[in-house]
Each structure stands twice: as structure tokens, then as C-alpha cells.
Amino acid sequence: MSNRNEEVEQYMAALEHPLKAEIEAVRTAILASDKTLTERIKWKAPSFCHASDDRVTFRLAPKGIFQVILHRGAKVKDATGFAFEDDSGLVAWAAVDRGVVTFKDAKDVKAKKAALVKLVGRWIQATVA
Numbered sequence: 141m142s143n144r145n146e147e148v149e150q151y152m153a154a155l156e157h158p159l160k161a162e163i164e165a166v167r168t169a170i171l172a173s174d175k176t177l178t179e180r181i182k183w184k185a186p187s188f189c190h191a192s193d194d195r196v197t198f199r200l201a202p203k204g205i206f207q208v209i210l211h212r213g214a215k216v217k218d219a220t221g222f223a224f225e226d227d228s229g230l231v232a233w234a235a236v237d238r239g240v241v242t243f244k245d246a247k248d249v250k251a252k253k254a255a256l257v258k259l260v261g262r263w264i265q266a267t268v269a
Contacts, residue, residue, distance in 0.1 A: 143171050145179045148186050159206055162249040163198065166208065166256065170196065173257045174264060190264050199240075208256060210239040210263045224266050228259045237267075 152164060167186055171177060178189045187197035199207040210231065212222075219237045230252055231239035241256060243249050 143175055143178055147181055148179045151181055151186065155200070157200055157203060157206070159243065159246070159249070162243065162246050163200065163206055166243070166249060166253060167198075169253055169257050170260050173261055177264070188260070190268055195264055195267055196260055204244075206243050208241045208243075208260075210241070210260070212237045212267045224263065226259070228255045230255055230259060 148167075152160075152167070155163070157163060167179075170188055171179065176190060178192070179186055180189060180194075181187065182194050182197055183199075185198040185200050187194045189195060193213050195211065195213070197209045197211065199209055217237070219235065222237050224237070224239075226233070226239070230241045232242070233239045241252070241259070243252065
């Protein structure tokens with residue numbers, strides 16, 4: 141059974157972005173890495189969920205880049221006691237429980253994709269508890 145969502149498929153088919161192929165490659169890699177993840181459109185972009193709770197969301201503007209946002213859900217949660225060890229060096233931390241990974245071009249995606257997939261897996265585990 142596929143964890144792809146028809147709404148996201150339609151969104152991606154209509155998406156006009158210079159890095160569309162790279163966005164799709166990252167989306168595919170994340171979905172393939174964890175069959176428990178589901179996806180939907182949240183904040184006008186594809187978002188990955190664990191048990192229907194958003195954890196990782198694309199940010200597709202401005203048009204020259206795209207970002208992957210690591211977060212703990214749609215609503216702000218108390219971050220007291222929350223810690224995440226980022227050994228990837230990919231994340232710019234906006235808060236202890238909100239990080240941003242930026243992709244500038246196809247070469248950047250190729251260099252970072254495998255590390256991002258591992259990071260997302262660890263993020264999901266850390267935020268599910």
C-alpha cells in the first residue's frame with residue numbers, strides 16, 4: 141500500500157517551481173524511508189505526518205529555493221525538556237523544536253538528500269514520544 145496522497149499528487153502535478161524535480165525526489169525519498177508516514181497539503185505545501193500529526197513540511201517560496209521544515213505539529217507545544225541532537229549540520233534552528241533545511245539547487249539536493257532522509261527519520265522518532 142502506498143503512503144502517497146491523491147491531493148498531494150494533484151498539487152505536485154500542478155506545481156510550477158524551478159526545483160520541482162528535486163522537490164519530488166525529496167518527497168519520494170522521505171515517503172519511501174518510512175511507510176508509517178502519511179502526507180497532505182498543509183500551509184500550501186506537502187507535509188508529512190505521523191499518526192495524522194504534521195512533523196515535516198515543505199516551504200516552497202521564494203521560488204528560487206525550497207526548504208524542509210522540521211516541527212512538532214501545527215500548534216506550538218511546550219518545548220521544556222525537548223532536545224534533539226542534530227549531527228547532520230543541515231538544520232538552521234529557529235527554536236529548540238523548529239528547524240529549517242534549505243536547498244538551493246539540484247547539486248545541493250544531491251549532496252544533502254540522504255542525510256536529510258536520515259534526519260527526518262530521527263526527527264519523527266524524537267517527536268513521537
